[in-house]
Amino acid sequence: MSAPVLLIDIGNTRLKWAWCDAGQASAPEPGRLPTPWQHSGAVTHTDEGAMNTLAGALRNLRGDGPIPAVWITNVAGPVIAGQVDAALVAAFGDCASVHWVRSAAAHGSLVSGYREPTQLGVDRWVGSIGAHRWLPGETLLIVTAGTATTLDIVTAQPGGQGRFEGGLILPGLALMLGTLARNTAQLPALDVEDAGTAAASRLPWADNTHDAIAAGCLAAQAGAIERTWRTLSERGPTRCLLSGGARHALAGALAVPFEMHDNLVLLGLHAMATA
Numbered sequence: 001m002s003a004p005v006l007l008i009d010i011g012n013t014r015l016k017w018a019w020c021d022a023g024q025a026s027a028p029e030p031g032r033l034p035t036p037w038q039h040s041g042a043v044t045h046t047d048e049g050a051m052n053t054l055a056g057a058l059r060n061l062r063g064d065g066p067i068p069a070v071w072i073t074n075v076a077g078p079v080i081a082g083q084v085d086a087a088l089v090a091a092f093g094d095c096a097s098v099h100w101v102r103s104a105a106a107h108g109s110l111v112s113g114y115r116e117p118t119q120l121g122v123d124r125w126v127g128s129i130g131a132h133r134w135l136p137g138e139t140l141l142i143v144t145a146g147t148a149t150t151l152d153i154v155t156a157q158p159g160g161q162g163r164f165e166g167g168l169i170l171p172g173l174a175l176m177l178g179t180l181a182r183n184t185a186q187l188p189a190l191d192v193e194d195a196g197t198a199a200a201s202r203l204p205w206a207d208n209t210h211d212a213i214a215a216g217c218l219a220a221q222a223g224a225i226e227r228t229w230r231t232l233s234e235r236g237p238t239r240c241l242l243s244g245g246a247r248h249a250l251a252g253a254l255a256v257p258f259e260m261h262d263n264l265v266l267l268g269l270h271a272m273a274t275a
Contacts, residue, residue, distance in 0.1 A: 012147040015042065020270065
């Protein structure tokens with residue numbers, strides 16, 4: 001990697017970014033998920049001033065060095081895309097090489113089995129690229145616990161190839177909790193941290209309304225993951241990967257083996273940028 005690389009994952013609620021310094025590309029370590037960036041951060045892109053904060057952080061990282069190549073996924077629509085373009089110009093001028101990634105029928109040794117590959121959410125596709133890049137030859141259940149909770153399946157194919165089979169989309173943990181509070185007369189509002197506390201309980205039920213809501217939403221999320229993992233495991237060894245902002249709360253509720261990663265979408269962007 002001869003120049004720095006800036007990776008940007010624009011989700012429905014937050015924009016996550018990572019900066020990889022020139023000459024700092026990770027050596028391949030099959031069987032392990034790396035975090036191959038030196039600096040990272042996030043902003044809630046609906047907050048006033050978020051793009052100014054982003055531009056300032058990026059200017060500081062660049063300093064007097066070269067302008068990075070920029071790789072971006074976006075599931076939040078064209079308005080935020082325009083705001084990010086403006087932030088990049090504010091940070092680097094108009095000279096940055098910007099790659100807006102789209103879903104495709106294949107990338108490297110990963111083939112999409114989605115009925116309409118271009119209709120697959122780009123975050124799901126790129127996260128699968130990142131996981132498969134470092135875990136070739138393995139069947140993967142990729143769980144991303146964000147605004148939505150997505151379960152994506154990559155199956156191992158002969159010769160280290162992989163196939164994206166599809167998956168499930170659930171309301172995210174915060175969305176589930178918020179929907180109950182907004183659409184019922186007397187149920188309290190909870191956040192993801194409340195759910196994480198409830199996950200520490202030894203019992204799968206609760207003796208009060210507050211904890212019953214948290215336990216119920218966690219059980220719905222964990223049940224979908226565990227059911228999918230069992231189905232895949234009946235066919236052969238399956239590795240469950242857990243990512244996303246609510247991953248720590250969800251982790252305490254899972255009864256299947258898993259490993260966590262900070263951001264598989266950024267990892268996938270890194271794989272594409274350094275291919």
